[in-house]
Amino acid sequence: MTAQSQPWTATVLTLFPEVFPGPLGVSLAGKALERGIWHLDALDIRAHAYDKHGSVDSPPLGGGAGMVMRPDVVDAALASVADRPGPVVYLSPRGRVLDQSVVRELAGEPGLTLLCGRYEGVDERVLEARNVAELSVGDVVLSGGEVAAMLVLDAVVRLLPGVMGNAESGAxxxxxxxxxxxxxxxxxxxxxxxxxxxxxxxxxxxxxxxxxxxxxxxxxxxxxxxxxxxxxxxxxxxxxxxxx
CATH class of the missing domain: 1.10.1270.20 (tRNA(m1g37)methyltransferase, domain 2)
Structure with a gap:
């Protein structure tokens, strides 16, 4: 542990929790995870589905291709982690573009909750109701937010105190x-x-x-x-x- 009284806490809400920690479990991030400098929880959104089939999506109102993640399911998932430290961020092409200044801001928070979308995205109403910020990792379209979440966490974790052996290496x-x-x-x-x-x-x-x-x-x-x-x-x- 570092001088921090509590580890920096990352919570990821996803339909595919099994892909974590993935590359976050090796190298700098993985060693810091083992040492307790940061903590990672990857939680299954589908656990909050309301039917026996575990449905989390519905067709878009007004027609169109694809499916949209339901507001009631996503809201229940967000409510289950409402006491987690730090901001709640939805990974979205519409969001503020990730750069090193944003990374430094997030590293200064006590933690971060990342919402990973799938399909055509998440119903807008739950983002508004929960005051969820949006963050983009670039002008690209991904199949879901999981890869973007790993990118964000890798960038942030390496700036946490005690992660990089040489404090000057990041400068x-x-x-x-x-x-x-x-x-x-x-x-x-x-x-x-x-x-x-x-x-x-x-x-x-x-x-x-x-x-x-x-x-x-x-x-x-x-x-x-x-x-x-x-x-x-x-x-x-x-x-x-x-x-x-």
Whole structure:
């Protein structure tokens, strides 16, 4: 355990609880789960169905393809975890787009409840009645919210105190400074005729830091004009010439 008095608590409401923890059970997230830094409950929405068939969906009112998750079933599932800490979030293409600032916000909460939709989605009335926030992991359509939930939890858990062994390792990563991350190199210094930049072999830490910052700026400017525009609005930096 860390200095936290209670583990950060993740609750996932899903029709497929058996897929969890999945990749969250290995590497950093898995080790932190074993150590009790965070806690995961994947709960079956179907347990709150009202008929013997376990029905959770109905055809959309007004016609159309697919099925919609029923408000009464989803409401009962949400009511069963109403005492869990942190906000309730429905994973939806309509939601606020996930970025590192949102991840930091969620990591600062005592926990999080994630509602995973399926079919055509969830009846709007229960989202309104329960004041459920919506969060999108990108402009893509998934079969359900489970993969998106894993993405969100993986991003959040790694920021919890005590999860990353080197506290500085997260500070230099993509998006933390508003930039994409600089390139990485390791041994051997030369591989298949390609040599790592000389500055990285110099032992000159100030020059290495500057080179990495320059590379991060250069890559961001070339690959993510949206991030670059936001970054230059806050700084007066321009990428320096490459030094190899």
């Amino acid at each position: 230099d990563e993509s998006f933390e400074s508003g930039l994409l991350e600089h390139p990485h190199y390791t041994r051997p210094a030369e591989w298949q005729g390609r040599r790592a930049p000389n500055v990285l072999l110099s032992g000159h830490h100030a020059r290495i830091r500057q080179w990495r910052r320059d590379q991060a700026e250069r890559i961001t400017k070339a690959r993510r004009p949206d991030l670059w525009a936001r970054y230059v609005g806050q700084t007066d930096h321009e990428p320096e010439d490459d030094e190899r």
